[in-house]
Amino acid sequence: MNLLKSAAAVSAMTMLSRITGLIRETITARLLGAGAESDAFFIAFRIPNLLRRLFAEGAFSQAFIPILSQTNATQGKSAAVDLARRVSSLLFIVLLLIVVAGVLGGSWVVMGMASGLAQGSEQFELTVLLTQWMFPYILLISMVALASGLLNTFRSFALPAFAPVLLNISFIAGALLLAPYFDQAVKAFAVAVMVGGVLQVAVLWYGLARTDCLINPFAGFGAIKAAWGDEQVRRVLKNMVPATLAVSVAQISLIINTNIASHLEQGSVSWISYGDRLMEFPTALLGVALGTVLLPSLSAAATRSHEEYSRLMDWGLRLTVVLVLPAAVGMGLFSDALVALLFHYGRFDANDVAMTSQAVIAYSLGLAGLVLVKILAPGFYAKQDIRTPVKIGIVVVLATQLMNLFTVPWLGHAGLPLSISAGAVLNATVLYWGLRKRGLYTPSSGWGLYLIKVSVAATAMGFALWLMNQQFDWLSMASTPLVRVAAVLGVIGVCGVLYFAVLAALGLNPKRLIRKPAV
Template sequence: MGLLRSAATVSSFTLLSRITGLIRDVLIARAFGAGPLTDAFWVAFRIPNLLRRLFAEGAFSQAFVPILGELRSTADTHAVRTLLDRVALLLTLAVMLVTIAGILGAPWVVTLMASGLRAAERQTEFEAAVWMTRMMFPYIVCMSLVAFASGVLNTWSRFAIPAVTPILLNLSMIAACLFLVAWFDVPIYALAVGVMAGGILQLAVQWAALARLGLLPRLNASISASRNDPIVRRILRQMLPAILGVSVAQISLLINTNIATWLTPGSVTWLSFADRLMEFPTALLGVALGTVLLPSLSRAYAQDDQAGYNALLDWGLRLILLLGLPAAIGLALCSDALVATLFHYGAFGDHDVAQTRVAVMAYAVGLIGLLAIKILAPAFYARQDIRTPVKIAAVSLVATQLLNVALVPLLAHAGLALSIGLGATLNALLLGSTLKRRGIYRPAAGWRTFAARALPAQIVLAGLLVAASRYFDWVALGTQPGMRVLWLAALLAAAVTIYFLTLALCGFRPADFTRRAR
């Protein structure tokens, strides 16, 4: 299958996930606004998500997928099944212990994540955050096993199921928001129950997919044999630096969340909704490309196919330029339109729109960096080199926090978003320069010509969006929400059409976007 088709499959289902996620957030904004209890929910929800990224989707996938792909190419089915059984057993036991510790220590966990909630006047929010943290902590058990299943399915080139299952979480939270709120004395608690229901549904669907492939792990393996398995120990050795690498990003998120709880109430929610808009391009393009590139890069490295390895990276980075840069321009120049049209209802007022808009604009500055990391980091993971991205991520963490010191006093919550974006850009630059300096990545000829051909389309797009921002008052259009949606849809359709038409006039053809798997 062509890599573009694989990426398009992941992107299509991810788009559905992000659309349902937006519907979810629109309902949350309308029902709860950007108040203190909403902040408490986002803090509580961020805790299991942080651990999920730390132990499951991040460190685990980076260590597990390349080694699983190598074993699949060199060993028989029995060896693969044995590895899956043993890895699944140890992963399950580890995350269950973490979950139990988290439930018991929820007050300390919330304090670590959001010390601003410990203020005397914010005890209601603190207690709510503790309750919801305890309710949602088992979510990491579900999502760790989902990450395991996703790694296996992606290795077998079954990209659709891992991409579609996040929709179930959003649907569960939507259902909770619509139908469970009345059952709780503190209405927002319904969202925590929805998160757990969504985690269970995602796990059920992914494990059913493993069963259809005949790869469903059996959790009755020997713990001792699992720990002493040389391939398992190799994965664990790879996970240690991977955990350090992922933890750098999560430490940055933890620090930023903590800082946000000391700012104006609502800051956590404004950043969460802005991040939701950022997830559209990062997931549709960055995550999709990273998902399909890692197995292909691993295969090229295992086969000592340096030309194929370089061509894969060239393809990914050129798509970032062609599709990621216009997304960044669109987020920055359409931030008012997007935030007002999506969230400006019910309890989410004019002030909330303005505060969320500036956070979106700040995030947009670092979008290209965030996307490039999704391409460049797998170039190291495919070589089973996790230490180098860890060191680079640590440098970026220090830089991000230094930027916070300078920017947060000036820009408040928007300073946090801008620091993250600038830190990601530094991370991407360091990853790319290291790959080139070591001779791992040798860009193909013609990059300057390629960029020059793409530039006119970016300029035309920006001009259109600037003109639209001066013509429309998107907040005032809240009195006509239907018309506001239609105008935004028309603007986005016009922007996409004009952008790709300009690319075509500059000589771009569909072949510039495609690449077949090697």
């Protein structure tokens, strides 16, 4: 299998997803700004959005794919599809019950998510309504995750990576076409979320049919009983619970932080959410794309040889470092321009730009950790080692929340993403040393010199970026948005060329960096 080609396909689809996602957030900022209405939406969407990250990009994949890959390798495709069918039947009924409970107990969900909202207030009631409308998205996105795992196992990566684009397109269309028909535009967004979920399920089920992997989760209670008695299904479910904590530490902290933010200045939830969306762009392009492609390969290599496993992991880490470091520098030094470019329209004013920029800077400090976790955690799950990441995850969650005790009084809303960043760096560091200590990963030679060269190139790029950023007043360019777009893209282009030029001058050939590992 050509890992680079697969990673590029996933990255291309993920880039399209993140680009449409940024367009979606731009429209959201323009129509809602950062206030009570936008806070209500972001709080209501936090639970289904969290489940999207956990299932589609995290815990479910880590628990399901290694066992599915093992079944496919030892028993064949038919057995793997049967396993997916049994898992889907059980998962469907469990999630259906969760959805019913969430809809009926919407007010309790909101109180748990955002205790800072005054019960009975207009904002609280709006948040409850939006939560009830969007809660069924959990069921839809879980079926999407299962179908994606099955397709990825059979080396079909592009369609699962494309599916999130449909949610963004639905969101954009809903905001532009449905919003005028509602008394509050945010209600149109909630409808669009559900339509997008249905579209994702339909497209992926079409993909399953094309690859002769079609499964039916509505198989009845007899099939559910049989699934519960299946040893492999129970292994998936057993691994899934701790994997949720281990892989998604940052997301769990984000939920807790939402509650804390609801007690801060109005708009805090929105500022953090907009910053999170911007941070997701490089995180998804690098971490999710490489993690998605590496996990099936690592799972297969783990059964063959330690050397092959280490080469795959080493390649993923080197490629991640050379791409994530300039991204982190760029986000931190260019945050005001990026936020202004994406969100400074309509009801999103200059103060919102400044507050969101603070969140982006805080996130940039931990971008490397957030991405590397998505590469390092699959290293354990490929070996079906669950306990180690769980222990690390528990420590990181506790450390992150302890840090909030100091960062929030000091920095307000920006203290929340700063704690997440510090927790992500801690998580990645301990995961790395865990792989080393257990002998699961042996780094190749030359890492020290490699890091020095990448750091020199990133520093040169950062200095040039800082100089160019001083030449523009990004807020005053709101009246000429196309000029602002051209200026931002021009600065990014110059910095990108400079970064890779310095790398080449130092002897790091881009072709060598992305070359697939020898097996």
